[in-house]
Amino acid sequence: MVRRRGTYRIKIRDKQLICLFCQHDEFLHREVYMDLNPLEEPVTEQLTLQTFSCTSCGDIRMFQEKNRFDHTLQQHVTIIEYTEVTKE
Template sequence: MVRRRGTYQIKIRDKQLVCFFCQHDEFLHREVYTDLNPLGETVTDQLTLQSFYCTSCGEIRMFQEKNRFDHMLQKHVSIIEYTEVTKE
């Protein structure tokens, strides 16, 4: 598991991520790696999930990391955008 330091506002497919329970929009981040073993078969792939922990109520949301093709940039970019929240 890998953790980004800091607090983030998250956009997924250009939509702001908001907590279902408290409507807060600031999250801590962890990247979770899960080995896949469907029905006892050995699979060499690993599932990577982005885990977002609400800083207000503690609700956890998880999303699979995927890419989309950006026609303006002419390259694949992540569907998840991170904006660090700075505290003054």
């Protein structure tokens, strides 16, 4: 498991992530790795989930990291954007 240090505002497919319970928009981040083992067959791949925990109420949301093709840049870019929140 990997954890980014800090608090983030998250956009997924250009839409702001908002907590469903408290409507807060700041999250802590963790990256969770899960081995896929269908029906006791050998592990063929690993699933990576981006986990966001609301800093206000603690609700957890999980998303699979995927890429989309950006026609302006002519390359694949991630669907998840992180903006670090700085406290003054």
